[in-house]
Amino acid sequence: MRVLSDMSALPAFRRPVVTVGSFDGVHCGHLFLLDILRQRAAAVGGESVVVTFGDHPRQVLGTGEELRVLTPIAEKTRLLEAAGVDNLVVMPFDKEVARQSAEEFVREFLLGRLGMFELVVGYNHHLGRGREGDAAELTALGQRFGFDVCLAPRFEPGGASEEKISSTAIRNALARGDTATAERMLGRPVVKP
Numbered sequence: 001m002r003v004l005s006d007m008s009a010l011p012a013f014r015r016p017v018v019t020v021g022s023f024d025g026v027h028c029g030h031l032f033l034l035d036i037l038r039q040r041a042a043a044v045g046g047e048s049v050v051v052t053f054g055d056h057p058r059q060v061l062g063t064g065e066e067l068r069v070l071t072p073i074a075e076k077t078r079l080l081e082a083a084g085v086d087n088l089v090v091m092p093f094d095k096e097v098a099r100q101s102a103e104e105f106v107r108e109f110l111l112g113r114l115g116m117f118e119l120v121v122g123y124n125h126h127l128g129r130g131r132e133g134d135a136a137e138l139t140a141l142g143q144r145f146g147f148d149v150c151l152a153p154r155f156e157p158g159g160a161s162e163e164k165i166s167s168t169a170i171r172n173a174l175a176r177g178d179t180a181t182a183e184r185m186l187g188r189p190v191v192k193p
Helices: 028-043 073-082 095-099 102-111 133-145 167-177 179-186
Strands: 002-004 019-020 048-053 088-093 118-122 148-152
Touching: 028 048, 028 148, 028 179, 048 073, 073 118, 073 148, 088 118, 095 167, 102 133, 118 133, 167 179
Parallel strands: 002 088, 019 048, 019 118, 048 088, 118 148
Antiparallel strands: none
16 A cells, blocks of 8 residues: 655556545444445546545544544554555645635545545545535535545444444443443454553
8 A cells, every 4th residue: 555645746546536534443434435445446447545634633623632543643554554445645634624615625636636536435424614525515526527426325234223333433432431332343452552
């Protein structure tokens, strides 16, 4: 897996199929999405590209001062590589990035810098200023700018489940000492610091 952190020296990608997110924990829901990403890249003869952030957006925006990051960047990188991702773009997240609309981020970075061919996002994904870029907005942008959008369904292990797997749910389980739930959502043992 190529790890790219210099935004001014990104390579040309072959039909990049892209997903964007914090991927904190690289949990079972993330792995489900990454499997779809790899399948879509293979189907178009392209490369899978994960765009993540050096700093968690909630910490930069001041909405997660006490946020316990589940996977520091080195661990996240190792887990994404193990998941079979071709390219990891570690983008700085700052107030300037946070101010970009979904359209600006798609047009200037995903299309302009990465040359995105297809975008893969989860059913409840949002990006851009104020989380404005939901599934409908991203699909409309895809039609407008000529890229495909693949909306991954909710990951439901073993069939329909009320349990939503998320980084926040894992943090909450760990905070209350429920290691078994955290490990079930992560799909691996919890490593104690």
